[in-house]
Amino acid sequence: MRTVYLDNNATTQVAPEVIEAMLPFFRDSWGNPSSMHTFGGNVKKHIDKAREQVAALLGASPSEILFTSCGSESNNMALRGVVEASGRYPHIITSCVEHPAVLEVARYLNKKGCRLTELKVNSGGHLDMDELKASISPSTLLLSLMWANNETGVIFPIDKIAPIAKEAGLIFHTDAVQVAGKIPIDVSKVPVDLLSISGHKLHAPKGIGVLYIRKGTKVSPFILGGHQERSMRAGTENVPYIVGMGKACELAMEHMDEEQIRVAPLRDRLEKEILKICPDTRVNGDPKARLPNTTNISFEFIEGEAILLGMNEHGICASSGSACTSGSLEPSHVIRALGVPYTAAHGSIRFSFSRYNTDEDVDTVLKHLPGVIDRLRKLSPFIKH
Amino acid sequence: MWDYTDKVMEHFRNPRNTGVIENADGTGEVGSMACGDALKLTFKLGKDGRIADAKFQTFGCASAIASASALTELIKGLTIAEAEKVTNQDVANFLGGLPGEKMHCSVLGEQALEAAIENYRTGKPAAVKQLEGRVVCHCFGVTEKEIEHVIRENHLTTVEEVTNYTKAGGGCGNCVDDIQEILNRINGEKPESETKGKTMTNLERIKLIEQVIATTIRPALQADGGDINLVDVDGNRVTVALQGSCAHCPMATYTMKGFVQAQLRQAVSDELIVEAE
Numbered sequence: 001m002r003t004v005y006l007d008n009n010a011t012t013q014v015a016p017e018v019i020e021a022m023l024p025f026f027r028d029s030w031g032n033p034s035s036m037h038t039f040g041g042n043v044k045k046h047i048d049k050a051r052e053q054v055a056a057l058l059g060a061s062p063s064e065i066l067f068t069s070c071g072s073e074s075n076n077m078a079l080r081g082v083v084e085a086s087g088r089y090p091h092i093i094t095s096c097v098e099h100p101a102v103l104e105v106a107r108y109l110n111k112k113g114c115r116l117t118e119l120k121v122n123s124g125g126h127l128d129m130d131e132l133k134a135s136i137s138p139s140t141l142l143l144s145l146m147w148a149n150n151e152t153g154v155i156f157p158i159d160k161i162a163p164i165a166k167e168a169g170l171i172f173h174t175d176a177v178q179v180a181g182k183i184p185i186d187v188s189k190v191p192v193d194l195l196s197i198s199g200h201k202l203h204a205p206k207g208i209g210v211l212y213i214r215k216g217t218k219v220s221p222f223i224l225g226g227h228q229e230r231s232m233r234a235g236t237e238n239v240p241y242i243v244g245m246g247k248a249c250e251l252a253m254e255h256m257d258e259e260q261i262r263v264a265p266l267r268d269r270l271e272k273e274i275l276k277i278c279p280d281t282r283v284n285g286d287p288k289a290r291l292p293n294t295t296n297i298s299f300e301f302i303e304g305e306a307i308l309l310g311m312n313e314h315g316i317c318a319s320s321g322s323a324c325t326s327g328s329l330e331p332s333h334v335i336r337a338l339g340v341p342y343t344a345a346h347g348s349i350r351f352s353f354s355r356y357n358t359d360e361d362v363d364t365v366l367k368h369l370p371g372v373i374d375r376l377r378k379l380s381p382f383i384k385h
Numbered sequence: 386m387w388d389y390t391d392k393v394m395e396h397f398r399n400p401r402n403t404g405v406i407e408n409a410d411g412t413g414e415v416g417s418m419a420c421g422d423a424l425k426l427t428f429k430l431g432k433d434g435r436i437a438d439a440k441f442q443t444f445g446c447a448s449a450i451a452s453a454s455a456l457t458e459l460i461k462g463l464t465i466a467e468a469e470k471v472t473n474q475d476v477a478n479f480l481g482g483l484p485g486e487k488m489h490c491s492v493l494g495e496q497a498l499e500a501a502i503e504n505y506r507t508g509k510p511a512a513v514k515q516l517e518g519r520v521v522c523h524c525f526g527v528t529e530k531e532i533e534h535v536i537r538e539n540h541l542t543t544v545e546e547v548t549n550y551t552k553a554g555g556g557c558g559n560c561v562d563d564i565q566e567i568l569n570r571i572n573g574e575k576p577e578s579e580t581k582g583k584t585m586t587n588l589e590r591i592k593l594i595e596q597v598i599a600t601t602i603r604p605a606l607q608a609d610g611g612d613i614n615l616v617d618v619d620g621n622r623v624t625v626a627l628q629g630s631c632a633h634c635p636m637a638t639y640t641m642k643g644f645v646q647a648q649l650r651q652a653v654s655d656e657l658i659v660e661a662e
Binding site for chain 2 (some may be wrong): 330
């Protein structure tokens with residue numbers, strides 16, 4: 001059975017070019033980049049190159065790029081590092097739809113003594129800019145808002161928010177994990193201070209992330225005990241993965257147009273057809289301000305895990321905001337924050353595409369999904385039969 | 386991904402006895418869409434007094450569907466007295482076991498069966514589950530009685546297990562301490578916090594109340610954009626003022642009694658009465 005992978009906001013296939021770029025650093029060039037000998041020292045040049053490749057994707061200077069182990073580490077380092085460097089417990093502003101790697105850290109800092117504001121979103125998944133401005137007070141130090149939401153794909157207007165933060169003298173962090181490689185990022189034009197990205201969401205492997213830190217931003221080191229990554233994150237560099245991350249960013253730049261030209265139409269066709277074929281379905285999040293690759297659709301009166309397992313029988317991979325898939329008992333905090341009623345929240349399914357998806361993938365879903373939905377609805381006590 | 390047995394997957398793919406029996410002798414409806422799973426069970430008795438047919442409809446995940454399917458298979462051919470003895474553990478065993486986090490699916494089956502039998506006996510139309518006794522978990526509407534029942538029947542020892550079986554404590558988490566107390570009571574332990582139970586001077590008592598508010602209650606309320614201030618302590622009567630988003634929250638009464646009072650009672654004295662200014 002062919003696998004139809006439509007769960008690219010969870011993780012992505014490692015690009016074959018990335019694997020090729022990495023292999024020499026396992027087999028041959030396995031030296032320590034900090035060594036004095038040529039064997040090790042030569043490796044450093046490849047780290048420098050990767051740093052340039054990442055910087056190019058973000059519009060940053062290579063010296064502002066810090067390699068971490070994942071997007072969650074980048075987010076942790078940004079929030080905790082900024083608060084620690086301030087030497088106080090400042091006010092933090094974030095949103096209620098952030099990834100747990102921001103939200104849980106913000107709540108942890110709240111327990112430590114920081115005042116915390118979690119901005120609400122409307123039914124489209126958008127922030128209220130007036131509420132954002134009104135929440136800024138003299139004690140506010142840090143604003144952390146995601147560039148795009150992992151579950152709905154809804155994009156926050158970071159280009160408009162960053163200047164507001166700058167004018168108020170705040171440090172502005174954005175979790176751009178879902179954005180990198182999907183829509184252009186240019187920190188030379190958008191004044192963000194910190195920006196997190198993750199390798200495995202853009203066809204690099206799991207285990208590598210990046211934190212962009214604008215020059216002059218005060219952040220405390222995250223791992224002590226070595227000079228690596230400007231002493232901000234000690235530990236011998238993960239050379240093969242750093243090289244892979246660089247290559248993945250280079251490829252992302254080359255393929256950026258494809259996201260709008262080819263990936264978005266695939267997503268749009270799937271979404272349009274599902275809404276047409278299946279009654280009682282709705283799209284979660286504002287379709288006009290979304291990542292090109294994501295759609296989140298609620299199938300009313302049925303439960304998401306059962307839909308996923310039903311699709312799984314046909315080799316289709318997607319994910320759900322239902323309570324049952326997470327092991328928690330509440331449906332997704334993001335879907336609930338949009339005010340989606342429980343009748344629809346438990347049956348929300350996210351399809352997320354990548355440049356490796358094809359028309360055939362969409363055809364396969366359209367062939368099997370209606371049957372899965374129909375079968376489950378026949379079992380549901382909430383449908384009038 | 387859940388580690389479902391082949392039997393669970395088989396019943397998910399090919400559920401037995403789906404639908405509703407017209408003119409059923411017993412109908413039980415439990416759960417709700419808000420809770421994430423719901424089950425409607427109908428059965429009809431044969432002339433021999435045994436369950437001749439049973440059917441279900443369910444809104445739920447794969448294990449909820451499989452549990453309901455298993456339940457109908459289990460009760461067919463049983464007398465009412467025999468069916469009454471079927472437990473959630475029987476449902477889970479029939480399926481070769483369920484993941485711990487999914488045991489509540491089997492509990493839902495047992496509850497639907499109880500409701501259907503009650504409907505058969507009383508002849509009253511199957512109503513939406515009435516909350517009998519004190520509600521412990523307000524997120525999922527789970528009562529003390531239900532929690533006591535699953536603890537006894539399944540020999541549960543931890544809050545996590547109680548959550549897996551009933552969902553209680555799986556939402557906001559405010560009732561976790563309450564569940565622990567029920568566990569302690571049933572499993573025969575009597576916890577005493579370090580300070581609780583000792584004779585305190587009035588000043589010590591006020592200080593302790595202030596401390597609990599500052600370290601436990603205030604941070605939790607601030608996380609939701611609210612705040613709290615201690616206004617007065619008069620004997621066992623504690624007056625506080627809820628502020629920020631808590632002040633106008635429709636859940637304010639619950640916050641006051643279910644959270645603030647519960648926290649203070651646990652740490653200071655069971656006699657405390659907390660009131661809003």
